[in-house]
Amino acid sequence: MDPFRRAQITLLCDQCETAPLQSHCERCHINLCKVCVGEHLSDSSIRHSVVPFEHRKPANYPKCLNHADEHCKHYCENCDIPVCSTCLSSGKHEDHTLSDILENLSSKTQSLQNDLEELETRIYPRYKEMASYVQIEKVELEMTYGELVTATDQQGEVWHREITAIVNQLKSDIEEMKNQHLSILNKNKNEITQKITELKQIISDLKSILQSNDVSLTSTYKSRNSDFKSLPPKIRVTLPSFSPPKINKDQLNEMFGSLSPLSINTEHGDTMKSAEAVSSPPVKPLLDEPRLTATIDTGRSLLLSICCLSEEQVWTCGNNEIMKLLNLKGKLLTSIQTESRYQPRDIAVTRDGDLVYTVPENKTINLVKNKQIQTIITLKGWIPLNVCSASVDDLLMTMISDDSKQSKVVRYSNSTETQTIQFDDQGRPLYSSGGCIINSGGFTFSNTKYISENRNLDICVADRVARAVVVVNQLGKLRFKYTGHSSNTKKLFNPVGITTDNQSHILTADYNNDRIHILDQDGQFLRYIQTCDLLGPYGLCVDVRDTLFVAEHGTANLKRIHYL
Template sequence: MSTVIMSEPSDEQAAMQHYLVCGTEDCQENGQFYCNDCHRPLCEHCRDEHVKNPDTKFHEIVLYRHRKHQLPVEKCKLHPTRNVDIYCKECKIPICSKCSTMKEHHRHEFDDLEEIYTEKYALQQGEFSKIQKDFLPNTKSLKSDIEADATKIQKLMESIRTSMKSEAESLKNLVDEVSSENIDHTHTMEKSLLEMLKSQETIYDDYIAYLGKMSDDFEHHLSLTNHKLLFSETLKIKTIPETTKPVDPVFTAGRFSKDDVAKLLGRVNISNAEPKKRKIQPMEAVTTQMKSTEKQLEQSNEKSDMKQTLSLSSSVTKVREYSVPGVGNVHHVSVEKSGRLWVSDYSGNLVQTDLQGNQLQKIQTSGREEGYHTATQEGDLIYTDKGNKLIYRITPDRKITEFIKTGEWTPVSVHSSRIDGDILLGMNMTQKNYWGLPVKKEAKVTRYSKAGKELQNIQRDNKGQELYSDPDYITENINGDICTSDYKKRAVVVVNKSGQHRFSYTGQGSLFIPYGICTDVLGHILVCDCHSETVHLLDQDGGFLSIILSSQQGIKCPLSVCVDDENNLYVGQRNTNTVTVYKYLQ
């Protein structure tokens, strides 16, 4: 008859059960105690009975979590009828009780093998717990980090490839442009030289005609009967006119190599910096991170739920109005999380107000009719200085500091991403000729990290064509698209996060003069059209949905729009310092 040993539940498994059943036959109570000698769980009543029983009153009874683990059954190889249950400290081997009486183990010290097994079991249980609570979460976190890095590298390299193609296409266009100019120059030079030679031909044609006339005159004199005239009148021949041979044009071939072209186009290199080791967090940090991740997921789910429940209202409702002191009109609005407003006008006045419209601070800037300020998720305000080509940051304690220097480029519009905190800048630069006169204006969008590090430049499409003329207002959609309102292009220009052109919106057939632009939680794009004095509502892909605001709602030349965290729409206009707030989602 074989003996069957039932495996006991681990501490974790026991904790997951509703309760552990008492090991006494026909007893179904909670076995919260444990007899280390009988190796079975006991309820409180059976424990008391166990202690009273003369046969078991000296058994060791402990709380279940402090129990000794039963030694697995192993038969002794020398004495097959005995179980191995003793440990010889001298020989360092497990033996049975009969082995301990043999002369090989005479005067040796012995330990209870079950005690050693319990100790080792506890150690292994601790290691198992480390795997579940520390090593496994850490490793999964590192793996997720690697996957995120791989995705980031793929996106970055795709962006670099797009930029390289754009630069190459731009260089090709420049080569074609210079080559075309050089060829045109040869035509002009050829025409000038041929005209000079034609003029010389005319000179000699005239001289040949003159010589013919002189020949006739000589012939006439020689044929005269009165030879006295021949002596009295002397004919003189004019000298042959001098002309110059043209200097032959010489073509000096450009001297360049593959390396020269590579220098023009740039290279992709890996930094010499030592790669940073991935941080393995202690168990407490892993636990905290898991809780933080759960909180983020919960917040994300809340936003997702809100998005699913929101939709466009059948009508737009005015909620409230703010009269902003210190500004003549409202060219741009930024709303802080607290609900306080930042408003700027055509004269460069930048004013902060509280929820009641009271002025809190006022700054004189170089901004005019652009979206040159933005509120961050951290509660700061960032604004551009066109004159000094700087970006400033204002902290909630009203401290103003320099944040980003833009070099030769003039910063026009700015937006702080609600997705990752990155800073998007719309910028332009005017190139001048030798005499200092403007000859060409370039524009681009640059992405900076929230710490002010330059990450990305977007200037041309895949065909090498300029994307922007004047990116006066800029924002970001929920899918990462960068949306700019370009006054001179008369268009809303939208690129994806990698900088690839997605679409351009140019209105509904009539003249379209875009100003302020923003997006909402549903991915809608809202843009002001100053010509028709309306606000257009577009879907995420640039499809026209409706005129959301017009003169019917009392709107006159809207210049700025902004949506806050409560999905309220703020609208500023040209000839008033009033900011009007509307509800358009339900």
């Protein structure tokens, strides 16, 4: 006999326990009255399956592990196992607490659902966030240690200059002493040479007198030997010597400079509370007036997309097949040409520092690693638009169908599609369609959909045709749409590039109005960046220190702006 249809018994709702039941949720194994059905279905986190009570599926009781022909309709709370009637009659479960196994299953199913929800919405995002922060720390590590090496080299150059100056001064002193010594010796030599010349003349004269036997010459001769018996002074010079002190390496290191010790503290991971919000970094207030700190000529005629490789290096792409890596002085550091010779639609930098770019013409997503290009994804029926690097090395991409009638966001992990976001809870498209034209020169797009993942793992899309910033959470549920801020602008909101920072701000370029909108993570307008001589802002990116880079489409200038 059906245990739920005993004669003369009015079956009541399991939820309120007062009204007669009318329906049954096969997902939660619970009986509901008409009023409680609505409340039960309001929990959208669970896919309920509510049917009329008489159409419910028969109870699916599990078979007993100890008695193969029996089904378990009870659950022993003490032994934590399902039990059948034979198990009960054996006396092993006497005085134990028993419950209906379907009620137990419903309770455990709800517990599983709660665990799943907590894992997906709270715990897993925290781990992804921590992994993201470790990657940011690794980037900052490279920069910080690079700065230490540069500082050491600079100090070495200072010492080299000082030592070279000392050596050159000593050499100059040695040369001066040498010249002084040589001058004295030359003077002494000249005096001696003069005396020798005189002596030679006297000797010659004496020989001539003796040979002539001339009485007059002999009688008039006067001796000068006494003049030469006093020899010229003999110069004695004590030569200089070089006496370098013994080098004390400890003192030398102390004079040169020293490194502070590396301090590594491992903090015990905090225990998450069930409703704990994701923690935020220290708040950096917005500047009253953003500062333009650099304007870089990229050498292009048009500029579409940019992405930061570091604080000093930025990848750019424009109206040809060449992607350029520039420093802040506009110097070309390297360039990559697409294998297909088609213009890249968008570019992004992965967590490992590799370059990713999309090519609509051949529907590919490509990775540049060590200057080698490999196609990692080839689409069918869809055309790739814009791309960004997401947490834990995922890629997020916007795309449009071949017939331009559908748009969606897809997440890829290791080139495998892991998530598709296309419709809201009512089945309506989240993103605009249209805007793709195929001509002899390839694809022409008016419907850009630049994309960025926020620090709170929201997915933010600047939908140009819809004139809206569309933000969904990590599960693809719509959070809000931002359609511009009421102001004295004469032109409609025209969002193009989009980026997010470590404060969970959302920044989008308003191309028609030459300004950038700054929103908080909940879509509330905070302020504009409309100074800094912006002209047609298009692509956006921020570096690890939240410095903003803006690509101006028509001027092809790259501007670096501090706004925090």
